Amino acid sequence: xxxxxxxxxxxxxxxxxxxxxxxxxxxxxxxxxxxxxxxxxxxxxxxxxxxxxxxxxxxxxxxxxxxxxxxxxxxxxxxxxxxxxxxxxxxxxxxxxxxxxxxxxxxxxxxxxxxxxxxxxxxxxxxxxxxxxxxxxxxxxxxxxxxxxxxxxxxxxxxxxxxxxxxxxxxxxxxxxxxxxxxxxxxxxxxxxxxxxxxxxxxxxxxxxxxxxxxxxxxxxxxxxxxxxxxxxxxxxxxxxxxxxxxxxxxxxxxxxxxxxxxxxxxxxxxxxxxxxxxxxxxxxxxxxxxxxxxxxxxxxxxxxxxxxxxxxxxxxxxxxxxxxxx
Numbered sequence: 001x002x003x004x005x006x007x008x009x010x011x012x013x014x015x016x017x018x019x020x021x022x023x024x025x026x027x028x029x030x031x032x033x034x035x036x037x038x039x040x041x042x043x044x045x046x047x048x049x050x051x052x053x054x055x056x057x058x059x060x061x062x063x064x065x066x067x068x069x070x071x072x073x074x075x076x077x078x079x080x081x082x083x084x085x086x087x088x089x090x091x092x093x094x095x096x097x098x099x100x101x102x103x104x105x106x107x108x109x110x111x112x113x114x115x116x117x118x119x120x121x122x123x124x125x126x127x128x129x130x131x132x133x134x135x136x137x138x139x140x141x142x143x144x145x146x147x148x149x150x151x152x153x154x155x156x157x158x159x160x161x162x163x164x165x166x167x168x169x170x171x172x173x174x175x176x177x178x179x180x181x182x183x184x185x186x187x188x189x190x191x192x193x194x195x196x197x198x199x200x201x202x203x204x205x206x207x208x209x210x211x212x213x214x215x216x217x218x219x220x221x222x223x224x225x226x227x228x229x230x231x232x233x234x235x236x237x238x239x240x241x242x243x244x245x246x247x248x249x250x251x252x253x254x255x256x257x258x259x260x261x262x263x264x265x266x267x268x269x270x271x272x273x274x275x276x277x278x279x280x281x282x283x284x285x286x287x288x289x290x291x292x293x294x295x296x297x298x299x300x301x302x303x304x305x306x307x308x309x310x311x312x313x314x315x316x317x318x319x320x321x322x323x324x325x326x327x
Contacts, residue, residue: 017056017314019044019304020085021297022076022100024092026066028158028189028215031244035294036091037062038283042275043301045282053308058301061085065092065100072096076103086314089300091115091293093214094161101126108316114300115293116240116262118165125316127323129303130296131262133169133239137210140237140260141170145177148235150207152182156197156221157212159186166212166239182206187213187221194224202230211238219248226253242291263292263299 021040025033044060052058061083063075072092079085080103088104088111090097097113101123104111111126119132144150153174157163163186171181183204185197201209209230213221218238225231232255238245241259249257265276275298279290288294303326308314311322 015056016059017053018059018061018084018086019301020076020079020083020088021060021062022065022072022088022090022092022096023062023297024066024096024215025062025064028217029093030066031215031219031248032091032242032291032293033066034288035244035291036297038279038287039290039295039298040089040091040301042279042282043298046278047301047305053305054312054314056314065090065096069096069099073099073103076100080104080107080109085109087304088112089114089297089304091297091300094118094165097121097126097128098161110304110314110316110319112300112304114296116296118162119169120165125320127303127307127320129300133166133173136260136262137166137170137237137239138173138176140258141173141179141210142177144208144235144237144258145179148207150177150235151179152204152206152208153179154182154201154204154206154209155184155212156201156209157186158214158217159188162214162240163212170210179207187217189214189217191217192220194221197221198224198228198230201234202228206234208235208237211236212240213238214240215245216248218245222249222257223253226255231255231257240293242293242295243289244291244294246291247289261292263295265290265292265295 023033023036024030044058048057063079065072088109090113094117101111105125113128114130116130117128121128155167174181183200236257238259243265306326307319307323311318
């Protein structure tokens with residue numbers, strides 16, 4: 001163990017690794033909470049079966065990262081001070097990440113942020129492993145332009161950091177593909193009256209509506225989009241779209257709906273087969289569906305294991321350095 005690890009053990013008085021899962025369990029992104037919690041717990045069980053991380057058994061606790069931001073930050077302070085959390089794994093909005101990283105940095109707690117996000121996170125000790133617009137949206141935009149002949153784009157997203165920054169990036173990719181943006185708007189989280197948005201979309205006559213609404217907001221928008229008769233004539237490309245959200249939208253509202261993702265539950269591979277079998281065995285046949293957003297928490301825990309083994313340490317500096325080279 002490094003000096004930093006020994007200091008942590010002296011403060012904690014235990015050889016267990018206490019991981020705080022800051023997962024949105026309420027609000028618009030709360031739809032991903034059950035799968036994210038299950039995915040993290042599955043990874044923890046597998047890692048503990050292998051002897052833990054650097055010989056330390058993982059204790060995993062869930063803290064709601066939904067709701068008012070000041071309440072989330074209070075939970076984080078209490079988790080570190082009272083529950084003596086050693087490491088944070090996060091599945092929540094980028095708005096929470098931007099605030100929460102100040103706390104983890106001050107306490108020198110490693111922080112792994114797992115979902116798809118806008119990119120650009122460089123805070124020491126914060127390891128964001130999710131897909132970014134350049135890797136995920138750029139190829140999809142070019143494909144829609146080349147294969148579907150899409151030229152006119154309308155952008156609609158939730159009103160916070162990830163959609164703001166993602167739209168800045170995708171505008172460049174749309175221009176690269178020879179397209180143009182014919183409208184853009186941001187919707188407050190929790191909004192479920194989409195008639196005004198749909199009226200503006202109909203008037204703009206786009207070929208594609210690019211959607212960065214999250215969770216239940218994406219579900220209600222896509223249902224309303226189809227009910228308004230737009231699905232048959234207008235393509236949709238959605239970010240943060242996975243099997244969980246798709247289940248909420250329903251099969252009758254998905255015509256001409258496309259997404260790109262770093263993970264799909266239906267992909268057949270030995271690793272994914274093993275993951276799906278283990279998930280079903282642990283949580284049952286009727287467990288929350290596996291989707292890319294929630295599943296990213298499984299990847300987050302496996303990332304911690306790999307980075308710690310490479311670094312030989314769980315201290316912020318060595319773990320952060322080793323994490324840059326973990327695939």
